[in-house]
Amino acid sequence: MYDIIKNVITSGSYELTDILKKIDTIWLQGALTEEQRTELIELARNSADPENSYAPLQSQIDTLYTNMTEMGKTILSLADKITKMEGGSVMPPETEEYPAWVQPTGAHDAYNTGDKMTYTDGKRYICQMDNCVWGPDAYPAGWKLAEEE
Known part of the structure; x- marks a missing residue:
């Protein structure tokens, strides 16, 4: 053998x-x-x-990400069901209307028409174009001050 x-x-x-x-x-x-x-x-x-x-590293990472995302959704769903069973109400997570500016690294996280943000100067802006990766100081035409509405 x-x-x-x-x-x-x-x-x-x-x-x-x-x-x-x-x-x-x-x-x-x-x-x-x-x-x-x-x-x-x-x-x-x-x-x-x-x-x-061995599966290639990226394949392993993708599988883990998918599994964790699904697990997170399941946990939230179960938490909502438990809260309702106990007589409570489910509150949707709070989202900030004008979140802080985050510099996009590419098209996958670029700002799109209607997206809102608070820039580093403390002013609030609304995006005027799709796939905008520039801030209001670099490309003013891509943004409108929220106070101008």
Whole structure:
């Protein structure tokens, strides 16, 4: 069995967690010595192809983000249900009408027509165009003072 597993590992055609489980199973069945088990585990870990054994980091991050977002929605929903069951009312989260200016880093977080913000000068502005990444001092045509309404 030792030679068969070693050949599979050296061929590179395996998924790391799968081969590690098989090594342990065969060892528990008594077909491998402790030394052979240790050698095969080390060889498998050192020879593992990340494409077969690990999801790319961005894929892992995306999956975690999706799971956490869904978990957050579920928690909020359950909290609302509990509050209602206990006779309370659910208050929507407060949002500031004119939140502080945040410099956009690209189109994904740019200001759009109708967006409101309080600029660094303390004045309140309403965006007059879509995809605006400039502040009122850099591009005055993109913003209108809220007091002018």
